[in-house]
Amino acid sequence: MVGAGSVGATTAYALLLRGLAAEIVLIDVDTKRVEGEAMDLSHAAHFSPSRIRAGGYDDCADAVAVIITAGRNQMPGESRMDLRQANYAVFADVVPRVARVAPDTIIIVATNPVDVLTHAAFRLSGFPPERVFGTGTSLDTARFRHELGRHFGVSPQSVHAVVVGEHGDTQLPLWSLATISGMHLSDYARQAALPYDEAALDACFIRTRQAAYDIIALKGKTNYGIASVLVSVIEPVIADGNAIMTVSRVGTHAGVEDVALGMPCKINRQGAHLGVPLLLDTAEEKALQKSAMAVKQMSAW
Numbered sequence: 001m002v003g004a005g006s007v008g009a010t011t012a013y014a015l016l017l018r019g020l021a022a023e024i025v026l027i028d029v030d031t032k033r034v035e036g037e038a039m040d041l042s043h044a045a046h047f048s049p050s051r052i053r054a055g056g057y058d059d060c061a062d063a064v065a066v067i068i069t070a071g072r073n074q075m076p077g078e079s080r081m082d083l084r085q086a087n088y089a090v091f092a093d094v095v096p097r098v099a100r101v102a103p104d105t106i107i108i109v110a111t112n113p114v115d116v117l118t119h120a121a122f123r124l125s126g127f128p129p130e131r132v133f134g135t136g137t138s139l140d141t142a143r144f145r146h147e148l149g150r151h152f153g154v155s156p157q158s159v160h161a162v163v164v165g166e167h168g169d170t171q172l173p174l175w176s177l178a179t180i181s182g183m184h185l186s187d188y189a190r191q192a193a194l195p196y197d198e199a200a201l202d203a204c205f206i207r208t209r210q211a212a213y214d215i216i217a218l219k220g221k222t223n224y225g226i227a228s229v230l231v232s233v234i235e236p237v238i239a240d241g242n243a244i245m246t247v248s249r250v251g252t253h254a255g256v257e258d259v260a261l262g263m264p265c266k267i268n269r270q271g272a273h274l275g276v277p278l279l280l281d282t283a284e285e286k287a288l289q290k291s292a293m294a295v296k297q298m299s300a301w
Contacts, residue, residue, distance in 0.1 A: 002094055003070030004028035004037045004054075007110060010227040011067065012041055016048045018231055020238055021064075025055040028070070060102040064269075065237050067230060068121070070094055071111035076217050080112040080168045081298055087111050088120055088301065095124035103127075106237055106271050109134035109248070110230055114167045118248045118260040119299040129250040130271035136248030136262030137163045138229045140171055143211050147204035152194065154180060162246050163208065164262050164278075165291030171262070172287045173205045174280065233267060240269035247272050254285060256292035259299060 001008045004026045012024050026041075028034035031054075038054040045052055060066050071087035074080055090111070098107065107125060109118045109132070118134035125132055140163035142156070149156035161178035165171045180188040189196040215222045236243035246262045249272045253261040264276040280288065 001025065002027045002066060002068045002098065003111070004030070004034040005069065005073070006221050006223040007226055007230075008067075008069040009037045009041070010223040011069065011110075011230045012037070012052060013044060014227045014231045015234070016041060016044050016050050016052060018235075019048045019050055020231070020235055021050050024050055024052040025059040025063075026052070027055060027057060027059070057097045057101055060098050060105060063102055063105045065106040065108055065234055066098050066102060067108045067110060067234065068094060068098075069110045069230075071117075073221055074112055074212065074216055076220070080114070080212075081116070083112050084116055084298060087113075087117060091117055091120050091124060095121045099125040099127065105131070107132045108230065108233060108237075110226055112167070113298065115248045115260045115262065115295045116298050119250055119258075119295075120301070122250045122260070128271070130273055132250070133233075133265065133267075133272035134248035134260060134262075135167070135226065135229050135233060136260075137165065137167050137171055137246045138233060138262070139225050140167060140208055140262070141246050142225065142229060144173055144205065144208045147207055148178070148180075148185075148201075151200060151204050152180060152185075152188065152192070162264065163205075164246055164264070165288055166295050167248065167262055168295075169209065170287075170291035170294045171209060172284065172291060173208070174278070174284055175201075176281045176284060177279070236267040237269060237271070242266055242268045244276055249274060253292045254289035256289060256296055259292050259296040261288075261292050261295060 026034050034054045041052050071090045114134040122132040144163050145156040145159040148159045163173050186196045244264050247265050248260045248262045250260045251274045265272040
């Protein structure tokens with residue numbers, strides 16, 4: 001775990017509780033903080049088979065995965081893209097050091113702007129594209145399912161709906177593919193004798209897209225949601241699980257080449273793989289292309 005700030009430490013704690021990793025090593029430029037976090041977290045390790053400690057880049061050798069959370073956090077009033085320059089400088093230092101000692105690992109990016117920095121990590125590492133991926137719109141998808149579940153009065157786990165594109169302002173929900181109990185939302189509402197209110201559904205997505213801004217305005221950071229997402233994406237890597245999640249990976253998306261974008265990918269021990277089919281309507285295809293172009297423009301260095 002490169003970065004022992006709030007996201008890195010919370011993710012390490014969540015990994016400890018799940019017992020997914022035999023060993024977790026925390027790396028951070030703030031050596032006092034990382035030692036303190038490792039000591040504190042080790043007191044939770046008696047509930048887990050995992051070991052946790054502070055370390056350095058040499059400890060990345062033979063790691064199944066290296067999660068990068070290092071970088072400056074989004075501040076109230078900022079967009080994720082406002083972090084682009086400062087956090088690229090962090091990645092220009094971190095990623096080559098990881099790649100040098102761990103040439104066979106998988107790099108997972110959580111730092112924002114995650115799509116732009118996933119592309120940067122891919123270029124800086126020299127790894128194949130499947131072995132560098134970011135959290136993408138996995139958190140947005142989780143937030144979206146939460147909002148829809150609350151609207152329809154069902155568990156978010158019973159909602160099958162995804163957000164794709166940029167993890168940012170140009171993201172889009174795939175309404176045409178959203179289902180509950182195998183039925184499109186309008187059909188489910190009719191069968192469940194519920195009103196189908198498109199304005200209310202649009203409000204669900206607006207809250208999804210706005211969630212990070214609202215949380216940061218209230219508490220100054222986001223950490224629990226993204227930590228849970230990181231645990232969910234690392235699990236199929238460790239278990240070779242072939243799980244499909246909306247992560248960010250470099251490829252050609254909506255006709256836009258060489259861009260990292262949140263799209264459904266199959267995740268296993270070899271990384272994140274494109275090729276999961278999506279049946280988009282015309283409006284969704286155009287919106288996805290717009291999102292891809294927005295990210296592409298910010299990915300040039």
